[in-house]
Amino acid sequence: MPFTVDNALVAQALADRGYTEPTPVQAAVADPALGGADLLVSARTGSGKTVAYGLAMVPTLLDGAERFPGPTTPKALVVAPTRELALQVHRELAWLYGKAGGRVLTCVGGMDPQREKKALAMGADVVVGTPGRLRDHMERGRLITDDLSAVVLDEADEMLNLGFREDLEFILGATPTDRRTLLFSATLPAEIVRLATRFQREAVRIDVTEDDTGHADIDYRALRIAGHEIEKAVVNVLRWYEARAAIVFCATREAVRRLHGALQERGFQVVALSGEMTQADRNQALTSMRDGRARVCVATDVAARGIDLPDLGLVVHAELPNDPEVLTHRSGRTGRAGRKGTAVLLVPHSRRRKAESLLAGAGVVAEWAGAPTAEEIRRLDGERLAADPMLTEEPTEEDLELARRLAEGRSSEELAAALIRYARVGLPSPEELIVPAAERPERRAAAEGPRVDEGAVWFRLAVGRRDGAEVRHILPLICRRAAIPKREIGTIRIGDRETLFAVTAAAAGQVAFAAANGGPGDVPIAPADGEPVAPQRRRFKDDGRPAPAGRPTKPPRRKERHG
Incomplete structure (x- = not known):
């Protein structure tokens, strides 16, 4: 219309x-x-x-x-x-x-x-x-x-x-x-x-809040990170998305100063916005963002409210806001008037429940993942270079003449390596992050599919991170639910809504038996790959060796003390 x-x-x-x-x-x-x-x-x-x-x-x-x-x-x-x-x-x-x-x-x-x-x-x-x-x-x-x-x-x-x-x-x-x-x-x-x-x-x-697609043009991502690596995670997020313009939100002026300095030190073209700045300094910072001299703005909520930056493709919540409305206002700096944008929430493990509550209150669904690793960013840099239009544009005669001079005495590999080094000039180096333990298998599963140790059998448990699942809770749950000792359990992969766990081949039949004979209040268990596992009731000795099928061992009698 x-x-x-x-x-x-x-x-x-x-x-x-x-x-x-x-x-x-x-x-x-x-x-x-x-x-x-x-x-x-x-x-x-x-x-x-x-x-x-x-x-x-x-x-x-x-x-x-x-x-x-x-x-x-x-x-x-x-x-x-x-x-x-x-x-x-x-x-x-x-x-x-x-x-x-x-x-x-x-x-x-x-x-x-x-x-x-x-x-x-x-x-x-x-x-x-x-x-x-x-x-x-x-x-x-x-x-x-x-x-x-x-x-x-x-x-x-x-x-x-x-x-x-x-x-x-x-x-x-x-x-x-x-x-x-x-x-x-x-x-x-x-x-x-x-x-x-x-x-x-x-x-x-x-x-028009219902008909207006206020969130439709914003892609929400929630990234699980280690609590002490927020600055490093911000670096990797900025490098991964390489947005024309980005804004990073912090909760306090001190956090803005600290993060602004850290990004500046790493080579980002960055400005800051906080309430203590003069109006002239704030105007100069916004002008730098609008004319392209700066690509990243680190700001507090009050300082950034109402600003409209052209081509702002990325909003990073380095520190989570206190209520869903602020989350909406922050994220609304991107995805404006039909333009697409991305909003990234950095979520330390201790803040996961708060992040989920904020997203639910704002009425949005985020994709949960780990923060981009240095290896992934370097691989993406290579893909971007390989797809760069400069490699497909028709060269001028001047370009060809210079190319012939550079090729004298050099191999094609040496020239390509020099091109790669030149392309990396000015790119801030990605940071090596500590990948949270629960995140490592999920990232592998997303990239390559499940990896299992030879001989292990995988099962699926119907609880996940959104149910409050943690390894320290899941491990005793599996032991109790399947009646097996923890030494028979291998890798545990906790997802958002379910958990994958591996057991030894000797324990697989007992887990299948427990799955088939669960009570009304038991957490459901099923084979992970859909292939049925034959139930075989089995008890395990203290030394870890399974007893012969059909002859379960009795648990050791506890000595009672009198007196």
Whole structure:
């Protein structure tokens, strides 16, 4: 479905930016049938809502005119929770309204208020800002709201979470009562509903969180790692995906500083974003990401909220967030407006249950695996080099002449080796990781299929990691369930929903017997390869040698002490 825009210049701006079809929220909010109604909209982050409300305000601001009349007192106000989101909204609305002559200003904390004062005095069509700074300009008489015809609250739930309720109520109370109010929120808690009831007039409720494929364009991966190797795992994840741009989230400013330094030391083009940085430093970091001078941004949640980086293909949760909503907001930096992206959670063993709870709360399913190893990354580097277009492009005569000179006295293997060394220049070296014990067989199974020791017989137990299974629990469970000593049990491979275990050929019949004679509360056991194993009841002596079939040995009598 193509965009439906009444204004030809705005339509041209969309076409120049490559917008051909609206996202679900854009189609719903910009529907001409809504007229000038107030809107209460639920939409996920990254759904294209800035362009959505920009288009929704076109009839309100232009009223059928082709162009904006020129800088006057503001006609629209957009309120955002953070400086970064406000600056992002400014960039989006500036190009959307630019061809039609619209002037968009920002008023945000951390910027020079005197410069903003002068800009407001020169006139604007739309003002975008954070609640505190907008209120300050209004109280000082610098921001005139008499002619406002539209007010947008972007990420209203986040503004309330950050404590801006009083500022929002002041702003809405100081604007014309006949204004159009568009309220956007990822969730609609009771506080948002009360705010909407108080300041909106018969608002039309639009919910695109169910129809909007907010997670469909994000591939979630949960990687099990050793708890003390987070920095090394981040290095390997960045090297494995080689994304055009990536953002790595940490929980604290100190963690951002530490990881930023570690990545910088290893040769990554990396910048940092944290609350202690000045606005100028933050702007410089984001500019470096946008123009390609930096490819990795290490950030805290607050510093990164609302930022929109082009070609951001990878989000790494180096430290897990505290709730599913933050997980969604973090991951939503990628996979935006139809672009594909990957979100990676680094999960130490002690944080596995928390990670599963976060994923379930966010309504997403992640693929669980181990972190990429140095060997796997080097192999992938070789595959990338072999598929590089430079090896298939038609060489120029100048290229051939240089090639002939280089080939003098050198073999083809030597030249290829030199090419490989050249290709590796500037690539940070992958890290050698300690692969968690439970992860090693899973990685082998994924790559090569099961490996078994000669003569061993494999069985399947119907419990896995999601049931809390660990080797220290599984081993005595097998011994008790199958009535065999632990010396008869070999490798144990714990998966997400089941466990594979190997037993000696001598014990296989006893395990099959236990499997066939389980009670209602017993954990089911079955042959791993589907081939039946003949049940053969057997008891084992203390020296480990099985007793003859049909003549089970009695367990040794325990001596009772009296007295």
